[in-house]
Amino acid sequence: MNLLLLKPCNEGDHLDKFLIVTNNPNVFGKYPDSLLVDGSPVDVIREAGKFLVEGYVLWSSPLPPNGRLMENPFRSLVLHKSEESSSSGRDFLLVQSAEDRLSRMVFLSAEGPRGEDLAFMDLQLLEIALQGV
Secondary structure, three states, X not given: OOOOOOOOOOOOHHHOOEEEEEOOHHHHHHOOOOEEOOOOHHHHHHHHHHHHOOOEEXXXXXXXXXXXXXXXXXXXXXXXXXXXXXXXXXXXXXXXXXXXXXXXXXXXXXXHHHHHHHHHXXXXXXXXXXXXX
């Protein structure tokens, strides 16, 4: 697996320490240097968790803002390469908790118009998280 740092189209170089981990093809289409995970939101969370030991910290929440969106088959996370030598452990706990919760979920279908809407919502939530960059 290659580490791809976030370099969105028509954005500045200040984003080069950010990484998007996603299973959403729409996110990957807009941010082609993101890491596209072939799998469920649980797989996205697991993959993001691997980067925590490499010095990344969570920039966005590993869980969506409400219960209904927990059923979304698409999940995108933003990680930031931290200059600090170690993490407080909070992010590890958040990722583990998110993985536990999402492992018990039944996700909606990613097919058809509903799937397109769910992919759009995931992209919008990601872009809200990126507004603070």
